[in-house]
Amino acid sequence: MSLVLYEVEDSVGIITINRPEVLNALNSAVLDELRDVLRKVDINTVRCLIVTGAGDKSFVAGADIAEMKNLNSREAMEFSVKGNNVFENLAKFPIPVIAAVNGYALGGGCELCLSCDIRICSENAVFGQPETGLGITPGFGGTQRLIRMVGEGMAKQMIYTARNIKSDEAYRIGLVNSVHPVGEVLNAAKKIAKQIAANAPIAVRASKEAIHRGRLLPIEGGKLVEERAFGICFETHDQQEGMGAFLEKRKEKKFTNN
Ligand code: COA
Numbered sequence: 460m461s462l463v464l465y466e467v468e469d470s471v472g473i474i475t476i477n478r479p480e481v482l483n484a485l486n487s488a489v490l491d492e493l494r495d496v497l498r499k500v501d502i503n504t505v506r507c508l509i510v511t512g513a514g515d516k517s518f519v520a521g522a523d524i525a526e527m528k529n530l531n532s533r534e535a536m537e538f539s540v541k542g543n544n545v546f547e548n549l550a551k552f553p554i555p556v557i558a559a560v561n562g563y564a565l566g567g568g569c570e571l572c573l574s575c576d577i578r579i580c581s582e583n584a585v586f587g588q589p590e591t592g593l594g595i596t597p598g599f600g601g602t603q604r605l606i607r608m609v610g611e612g613m614a615k616q617m618i619y620t621a622r623n624i625k626s627d628e629a630y631r632i633g634l635v636n637s638v639h640p641v642g643e644v645l646n647a648a649k650k651i652a653k654q655i656a657a658n659a660p661i662a663v664r665a666s667k668e669a670i671h672r673g674r675l676l677p678i679e680g681g682k683l684v685e686e687r688a689f690g691i692c693f694e695t696h697d698q699q700e701g702m703g704a705f706l707e708k709r710k711e712k713k714f715t716n717n
Contacts (some may be wrong), residue, residue, distance in 0.1 A: 464513070465499070470506040472654040473645075474570075477511050481521035483512040484598075487541065489523075494545045502553050503716065506656035506663070509648045510549070510575055511559040512568075515641065516562040518584065519568030524593065529712060535598075542567060542599035546574035548592045551671050553664050555655055559648035560584045562633065567624065570591075570597060573604040577668065578635045579653065580626050581644040587623035607674075609634055644675035659697035660716040 475494055476483040483489075500508065510695050512518040530538060549556055549571075558572035559563075560580035570669065570700040572578045572586075580586075588601045596602060597618060605614035609632045617624070626638045639647045655663060665688040671679030692698045696717040704712045 461492060462489045463496050465496045466647070468507060468595045469654045470504060471649060472500050472505040472507060472508045476510070476519050477513040479512075479514035480516070481523065481525075482517035482563055483568070484520050484521035484523040485542070485571070490541050491502045494548065497545075497548050497552065500552075500554075500652070501622075502664075505554065506666050507554055507652040507661065508552065508672070509645070509652055510555045510556060510571065511558050511561055511645055515561065516583075517562040518564040518580075519571050520563045520653070521566030521568055521589070523598065527595075536620070537649065539598035541557045542570070546570060546600050550574040551668075553667070554695055555652075555663065555667055556659075557648045557651055559644045560586075561641075561644050564681070565589055566597065566601070567599045570599040570601045573608055574600060579637045579639065579644060579647055581639055581641045583641050584626040584628050584629065584635070584638070585623050585643075586626075586629045588620065589621045589623065591619060592621035630673045646666060657712075658668070659692075659695070659701055659714045660693050661695050661697055662701075665691060 460477065462477055464477050468472050476489060478484060478489065490655040527538065555577065556575040557577045558575035559581065560578060561571050562581065562583055563585050564572050564587055565585065569586050582630055588597050588605065592596045601618065605617065613632050626635070629635045630638050637647065669685045669688040676684065697714045700712055700714060
């Protein structure tokens with residue numbers, strides 16, 4: 460059985476981390492499979508990805524502690540590089556990625572959802588960076604992405620104390636956009652994905668690229684990235700279609716990804 464499942468429903472790709480017996484903990488093989496799944500996503504037909512965890516208890520309960528326990532320093536650094544590379548691929552993946560957090564999102568699980576564009580969760584979700592309690596630092600982006608998401612003060616508190624937070628607190632600090640009853644988070648993610656899929660694909664991809672590239676730059680540089688993206692849209696059929704539909708008071712739009 461694959462450790463990472465991939466299915467396409469309409470134009471939405473659903474990636475499921477599939478090791479429910481260990482609460483979907485990320486070992487090296489899972490990271491390899493996730494990398495390979497991302498390579499096979501056809502961005503000409505798939506408009507949005509959803510990442511979730513198998514079972515009803517856990518999104519991802521972290522990197523695999525049993526696998527990590529006896530790593531030496533060099534091997535540990537290589538594991539961190541591997542995780543960071545896969546998660547960075549997700550963060551800059553050409554189409555939007557939604558994390559449907561259906562339970563524990565601890566350590567690497569919290570970092571996995573941080574590398575997605577949008578995070579929503581179920582009421583039983585638990586977030587945290589427990590690494591310092593295990594004698595290590597976060598290694599798959601937690602020290603970098605969490606501060607950008609929830610601010611430095613809250614991120615430092617979460618990392619230094621290793622305290623887990625529940626879904627209501629995650630919502631309050633802006634870690635997730637919405638909280639859903641248990642069992643409903645995947646459908647909620649599909650609903651958002653369908654809204655994204657209904658829009659002009661080139662415009663959505665260009666928006667993601669502008670946001671991703673621009674936020675690493677000073678605002679002046681970021682605006683240049685935006686201006687270029689904006690201009691490129693005006694070379695597309697879909698810009699004519701979208702604006703034409705508005706002016707002709709047409710509800711139906713035929714975006715062709717061109
Ligand atoms: N790595 C390896 N195995 C893990 C794991 C992880 N990160 N998280 C859970 N598991 C395994 C457990 O060892 C257990 O395996 P077993 O049945 O062979 O004993 C199984 O998953 C179920 O976990 P269990 O701890 O029995 O479930 P629980 O409901 O009592 O507790 C958690 C759930 C998430 C609170 C607890 O599993 C936990 O704290 N996990 C580690 C979280 C963590 O520190 N992640 C960061 C790693 S850097």
